[in-house]
Amino acid sequence: MLTDPASTHGAAGWRDRDLAVLWHPCTQMREHPDVLPLVPVERGDGAWLVGYDGRRILDGISSWWTNLHGHAEPRIAGAIARQARTLEQVILAGFSHAPAVELAERLLAIAPRQAGRAPLAKVFYADNGSAGVEVALKMAFHWFRNRGEPARTKFVALENGYHGETLGALAVGDIPLYRRIYAPLLAEALFAPSPDAWLAAPGETAAQPAARAADALADLFDRHPGEVCAVIVEPRLQCAGGMRMHDPAYLRRVRELCDANGALLIADEIATGFGRTGTMFACEQAGIAPDLLCLSKGLTGGFLPLAAVLATQAIYDGFLDDSRERAFLHSHSYTGNPLACAAALASLDIFDSDGVLERNRGTAARMAALAAPLAAHLHVADVRQAGMVVAFELTRDGDRGTPFPAAARVGLRAYRAALERGVLLRPLGDVLYWMPPYCVDDAQLELLATVTAEAIEEATACA
Numbered sequence: 001m002l003t004d005p006a007s008t009h010g011a012a013g014w015r016d017r018d019l020a021v022l023w024h025p026c027t028q029m030r031e032h033p034d035v036l037p038l039v040p041v042e043r044g045d046g047a048w049l050v051g052y053d054g055r056r057i058l059d060g061i062s063s064w065w066t067n068l069h070g071h072a073e074p075r076i077a078g079a080i081a082r083q084a085r086t087l088e089q090v091i092l093a094g095f096s097h098a099p100a101v102e103l104a105e106r107l108l109a110i111a112p113r114q115a116g117r118a119p120l121a122k123v124f125y126a127d128n129g130s131a132g133v134e135v136a137l138k139m140a141f142h143w144f145r146n147r148g149e150p151a152r153t154k155f156v157a158l159e160n161g162y163h164g165e166t167l168g169a170l171a172v173g174d175i176p177l178y179r180r181i182y183a184p185l186l187a188e189a190l191f192a193p194s195p196d197a198w199l200a201a202p203g204e205t206a207a208q209p210a211a212r213a214a215d216a217l218a219d220l221f222d223r224h225p226g227e228v229c230a231v232i233v234e235p236r237l238q239c240a241g242g243m244r245m246h247d248p249a250y251l252r253r254v255r256e257l258c259d260a261n262g263a264l265l266i267a268d269e270i271a272t273g274f275g276r277t278g279t280m281f282a283c284e285q286a287g288i289a290p291d292l293l294c295l296s297k298g299l300t301g302g303f304l305p306l307a308a309v310l311a312t313q314a315i316y317d318g319f320l321d322d323s324r325e326r327a328f329l330h331s332h333s334y335t336g337n338p339l340a341c342a343a344a345l346a347s348l349d350i351f352d353s354d355g356v357l358e359r360n361r362g363t364a365a366r367m368a369a370l371a372a373p374l375a376a377h378l379h380v381a382d383v384r385q386a387g388m389v390v391a392f393e394l395t396r397d398g399d400r401g402t403p404f405p406a407a408a409r410v411g412l413r414a415y416r417a418a419l420e421r422g423v424l425l426r427p428l429g430d431v432l433y434w435m436p437p438y439c440v441d442d443a444q445l446e447l448l449a450t451v452t453a454e455a456i457e458e459a460t461a462c463a
Ligand SMILES: *Cc1c(COP(=O)(O)O)cnc(C)c1O
Pocket: 128, 129, 130, 131, 133, 162, 163, 164, 165, 234, 239, 240, 268, 269, 270, 271, 272, 296, 297
C-alpha cells in the first residue's frame, strides 16, 4: 500500500526505509543522505513536482529529459487508463494491435525527410533508449552481413557522445565517467572528433570546429575503407556530454560521407526528438534523413518507457529471405507495449491540438531573454541554446581554458542550492542547463532564471 512516507514515519524514518531497500540510478549511494538529499515526490502537476508536505519543486530538467507536456497530463493519463482497460500487453511476434500500427504510421509520417532519398519506412519497437540503440547497431551490422559484406564490422561514434548504458550502447559512448571501468568488456569502436562549437578557438565561429570534425571523419573513413557499417551521432546536441551544440552543416557532411563510403547513418534522437531542439527532429535543421532513427525519452510524453527505431525500406528488405538466420531475431518482452503506444499517440495528438512547436518558439525566445543576463556572470563562460534547451558552462575564470577543479563539485553545489530554492536542476559536471517541460509558463521561467543565478552565485562563491 502506498502511504505518505514522510508523515507515517517522519522524514528521517522515510529516508531510512528508502535507503534500506533502494539502490538509486547514477548515484554514489554513500552520498545519501548527507551530501545528497533524498526528495520524496507524491505527485506531479504540470511543470511541478509536489512533495508529501505540499512543497513544490519546478522540474527544470523534465525528469531526465523525458517529460514533454507536463507531469500527470490528463489527456495522456486518460489514454493510458482507457488502453489499460482494453488491452494492456500482447506479444508482438505474430500478433498485432491498433496502437502499435497507428503509432508507426504517425511516426513515419513526421520522420525527417531528405529530397532525393527514400524515406524511413518501417518501425521496430524496443522498450527504452539503450535498447533502441542496440537494435540500430545490430540491424546495421546484420544488414551488411546479409548483403555479403562481412568486413563491415566497425561503428564510428563521436567523441563526447552518449548513447546509453547497456554494453553495446556504452561501446559507442565516450563519457569516461560511465565508460572507463567497463572498457575491457566493450566492442571496439572508432571515435571521430566532436563537432562541438565549444571547441572553437578564439575568433572562430561554430562552423570551424564542425568543418574540422567533418574532415577528420573523412580521414577516418579513408583509413578504414569498407570496414565501417555505420556512423552514430546525436544530431545538433550532445546532451549527456554537457549539452554541447554543433553547426548543422556538420550533419550534412556526415550524411555525404556515409553515402560516399557506403556506410549507414544512425541518428540517435532519443533526447533531441519531439521538439526539444526547436524542430520536431534535430535532423530537420540540417535537412538530412538518416538510415536508422532512434527515438525514446519524449516518445510517450515522458509517461512510459518505449523506444522506436525507424529504418528505410532498403534495410528492411535486406532481411527478407527464406532463412530465419537472415531475419532480425531481436526481441524484448514488452516490444510495442500497447499502454506505451497509447501514451505516445496521445502525446502526438497534443502536439497538433495545442500547436506545441509553435508555442515553444515563444517559450524558447523567453528562455533566451532570461538566460542572456546570466552570461555576464564572472564564472559563466558560455550560454548556448537549441530550442527548448539552454546551457550555462561554468568555469573558474569565466573563460574556456580554466575549468573548476573536479573536487570543488561546483555542479553538485549548484544542484543543492537550486533544490533548496524549489527548482530541480541537475548539472552535468559544471554545466547547468534548462530543459523544462513544454508547458512551463512565464512565472515558472522567471523562477528558473532567478534560482539559476542564485545557484551559480552560491556554487562558485567559495570554489
Ligand atoms: C538517454 C539517452 C539514451 C539512453 O536512453 P535510456 O532510455 O536512458 O536507456 C541514448 N541516447 C541518448 C542520446 C540519450 O540521451
